Amino acid sequence: MGWAVTRLTVLGGPLAITPTAAADAEGLTLSSWLAEAAADRLRLKALHHLVDEWEAEHGAISVAELDVLEDKVAEARRSAKQRRRRAGTKASRAVAS
Numbered sequence: 001m002g003w004a005v006t007r008l009t010v011l012g013g014p015l016a017i018t019p020t021a022a023a024d025a026e027g028l029t030l031s032s033w034l035a036e037a038a039a040d041r042l043r044l045k046a047l048h049h050l051v052d053e054w055e056a057e058h059g060a061i062s063v064a065e066l067d068v069l070e071d072k073v074a075e076a077r078r079s080a081k082q083r084r085r086r087a088g089t090k091a092s093r094a095v096a097s
Contacts, residue, residue, distance in 0.1 A: 009034075026081075027088055 011019070023033035044050060061069075 026084075 018035055019037070020030055020077045026033065030038070051061065
């Protein structure tokens with residue numbers, strides 16, 4: 001396993017409430033939810049870099065192509081969320097046994 005860093009983070013207003021509610025809704029700790037959000041942000045940054053490189057070589061991606069890709073990403077996210085839920089349910093059953 002890797003290493004962990006403990007930091008004090010102050011979130012005010014909606015940034016204090018919304019992530020906590022989202023984490024609760026997904027059955028995650030706030031720390032886990034924030035870690036996933038940070039990982040998502042880093043993946044998005046890497047994706048932007050990759051797209052920039054691809055467009056420099058092949059030309060701009062069309063709006064129609066982006067729409068198709070957005071649909072595929074949305075479906076992949078739904079599938080991943082369902083897999084996490086199923087994995088959580090299986091883990092709960094194993095603990096109860």
